Amino acid sequence: MNPTVLLPHGCHIGTDKACHFSVWAPLKKEVILHIVSPEERLIPMERSNEGYFQVTVEDCPPAARYYFNPDRAGDLPDPASHFQPEGVHGPSAVVDHTTFEWSDSGWENPGLQDLILYELHVGTFTEAGTFDAIIPRLEDLLATGINAIEIMPVAQFSGNRNWGYDGVFPYAVQDSYGGPEGLKRLVNACHRLGIAVILDVVYNHLGPEGNRLPQFGPYFTDAYKTPWGDAINFDGPWSDGVRDYFASNAIHWFHHYHIDGLRLDAIHAIFDNGAVHILQRINEAADQYAQQTEKSVHMIAESDLNAPRVIQNFKAGGYGFDAQWLDDFHHALFVALYPEGKDRYEDFGTVEQLAKAYTDGFVYSGEYTKARKRKYGASSAGIPGFKFVAFIQNHDQVGNHKNGERLSVQLPDSHLRIAAAALLLAPYIPMLFMGEEYGEERPFLYFTSHSDEQLVELVREGRKEEFGHWLGEEDPPDPQAESTFRACVLDWSKRTQGKHRHLLAWHRRLIHLRRSHVALQNFNKTGTQVDVLSEHAWALLRQDETEKSQLLALFNLSDQPLPHTLPQNTTWICLLDSTVPDPEGGHTVNPDSLTLPPASVLVFASTT
Structure with a gap:
């Protein structure tokens, strides 16, 4: 079934086995499809009224590699490429999504209230750093009580080492992780074991290296600014095609990869002053997909707004997300456990704040904050707990701490047990960060592998500036060095050793209690x-x-x-x-x- 909300972007192989190419380039006069292998061909594309250029090629084999050439200015990869086997600067590859043998026809996505989330980064979860290498570890997670993994972004980024938030091909699956087939094998294996898969996606900006979208159309705007790059044009001239591009991207992951839900990164940096906010548009598309396919999906937001509208329904003027991350719970609990954390979270530090985080949700619901120098937030009291995802560690809170230190090197074992109980007994959806369940002591640092030397230096200087307050004269680890990346790979052998084994057993007991005790439901x-x-x-x-x-x-x-x-x-x-x-x-x-x-x-x- 091809849902009607799946809009025409990129290359699709239909049931007729023909390749249907489509690219949005509203300000271009012509676009040439340049197939470079297995046999070179130049094919003019036909323009439609909406600014799309399209062409159907009857005899284009799967895995054929191609470029688009807008206005004869030069070859560019497909902005909606499904695979970049030669990286961000190489040609796009045709992907045949009709051939993979799925075995999850009977799969049912668990309800939000039943999830035990586990955030992981593909590259550092195992020594091999691939989707396939995760599969043998799934039974360990299942035995711990994990029933949903949340994968950090896999959209194609430059090089082979990155957190994933610098992706430049939102539809393509990172080649160094195993590409489209690897992700499908992982999802299929997860569903076979009863594990849901949530995917982290980035709709607030694109990375710098290999970002070719501006050469096709007005994807970006100067009207707003984000901390990480140009803001995306969701409400300016020609924004209809941009909105279609990102709404379709959400459906892309559900339809082609059987993903069970999306976590949208930093929605507070997604700007839209139109009548229907792009976040509502995306959630409406997800709802329509779920209705058509009778397959539930979960839409989760990371938001810095402390605003109930994020999870309120459309009729109430909300964005319609199913749940959102609850940073206030983390901040209140972290500073209670680790008082030195007040240097980073200056507006937290009392048990009373932690109590409010448990009973209300947002700690700041209209009070003045020193960090923001203004009143902040609105009350979330009365909103059910399953509308919030709580955590005591995640990629940001660990990776953006000095030297990527985890709680396991900041706190004694006694406090790690308290932290686990405080999280897993809370009335929220709990999320663990990979290795947290056994007290992994290796860091989670920020790492990159850009090929642009000027960009590399900018990233280095940016990290030094960000951590100057905490590190003093000490430079943070070099993000570009492979040793920085290798230092972050989990040490799975620790799960069965000494205090790590005991901490793992403690997590298992807490998760079992969470599932078995009626009060915790x-x-x-x-x-x-x-x-x-x-x-x-x-x-x-x-x-x-x-x-x-x-x-x-x-x-x-x-x-x-x-x-x-x-x-x-x-x-x-x-x-x-x-x-x-x-x-x-x-x-x-x-x-x-x-x-x-x-x-x-x-x-x-x-x-x-």
Whole structure:
């Protein structure tokens, strides 16, 4: 089935096995299709009223390589190329999406409230750094309780080392990772094991090296600015084709690669003053696709707005996302665990803020912030918890910290256990960053492999400027050096060793508890209560809708024992004790004589 919302961009092989080429170039008089292999051919394309140039080639074999030549100014890769086997500067390749043998016809995408997300970077997840190399590790993730992986961007970027946010071909799958076939094999394998796949996509800018879109049409605008590159033209003259290009891109991943959801990067840097915001347009296209195919998809936003409209429906004036990242939860918990983090998150640092993050969502919901020098945010109280993705580590929070340090090298094991419990018992969709589950100690640094020496130097200087406040005279690791990249590859052997094995077991128990305890299935905010016990301790109470099932977690971050009295007239069973390396749990506790050990979390369930 070819959904009607899939718009004509790039090259598609139809059921007739002919190659249908289409490119949007509204200001060009002519475009020539230049097939360079296996046999060179020059074919004029026909212009339509909407600014598209199209042509059908009956005898063009799969994997044929080609360029477009607009107004005879020179050969350029297809801006909607599905594969760049020779990198960003080489020809595009025809991809036949009709030949892959999918085995996931019975696959059903889990609901948002059931997800345990796991963010990973393809290049550093394994030594090989490919899609295929991930597949043998999937069963380890499944055994941990992970049922959804969130893959950092795979759109073609320059070189073979990059975080992925410098992609310049939004439709193409990175060649060094394994290209289109590799991604399909990974998704197929995930679905076979019951694991969903969320893909990170970037619709706020394109990378610098190999970015040829301006040579085809007015894809960018000077009306707005982003921190990373030219803003995309979503509301200016000729923006209709740009809007179609990106709305179609979302469907591209669902239709051709069976992706289960998208995480849109930094939507606060997507600017559109039109009547229908491009984010609404993209989400409407996703909804239409889901209705036509009867396959659910999840649309998740990264947003720096603290604005409920991101996840409100269209009728309420919202963008229509299913969920959004909850940075405030991270900031509040991170600074509570690691007080030095206040240097980076100066507006956070109290347990009361963490309590609000649990019960409301946004900590800043209209209050003044020092960092922004203005009032910020709106209230998210009452919005169900499954509309938010919470985390204590991710690629940004680790990679943009000095020297790419993870929590595992900043905190003792006792605090890592507290962090895991604080996240996995929260009323939100939890997300782990690759290696977090066993305390990976290798860093996650920023790395590139550009071929443009001037760009390389600009990136180096930019990182030095960004980290000058934290590093002093010390330069950050060179992003361009291969050693920087290699230092970030996970050490999988640690999962079975010593403290790492115990931390992994702790995560498994927490995830199992999250899935098995009825109180943790309630995402209604009224079912979550937090009591501040001291400046370093808090009690988290989760209840089901009837308030008959209760789960109580007591957190003590101080280095002193803390006496505490449990709620009376209830029998409490201790399920988890972080001070025991390999806890059995299940023992009854006297509610009148409880003392929280230093740097600990105890988890109880009521039996009434």
